[in-house]
Amino acid sequence: QLQESGPGLVKPSQTLSLTCAVSGGSITAKYYYWNWIRQPPGKGLEWMGAIAYSGSTYYSPSLKSRTTIARDTSKNQFTLQLTSMTPEDTGVDYCASWTLGMEWAQGTHVTVSS
Numbered sequence: 001q002l003q004e005s006g007p008g009l010v011k012p013s014q015t016l017s018l019t020c021a022v023s024g025g026s027i028t029a030k031y032y033y034w035n036w037i038r039q040p041p042g043k044g045l046e047w048m049g050a051i052a053y054s055g056s057t058y059y060s061p062s063l064k065s066r067t068t069i070a071r072d073t074s075k076n077q078f079t080l081q082l083t084s085m086t087p088e089d090t091g092v093d094y095c096a097s098w099t100l101g102m103e104w105a106q107g108t109h110v111t112v113s114s
Contacts, residue, residue, distance in 0.1 A: 002105035020095030
């Protein structure tokens, strides 16, 4: 199970920080990839990046310069930081696990507004 937490409102130029807590299994379990995916209003899903069971990270080229994905194995959770937020970053952000299939968290509505 995946449970997201984090603010729903961020001001322009600030950094978004979201946490995804994982239960029912370890984030270091082999061949699991822990993803962040977002959906702007009226648009499709956009993969933002992932952290693998090994700790390796992968980022969307379009967001790489602003994105950091990390994990805390002691808390069995992984995090997203997205810097320099603009109104174009408004949408629903999801954490999701991927192995043989995908499991999604409930999503966080993120609004960028002053």
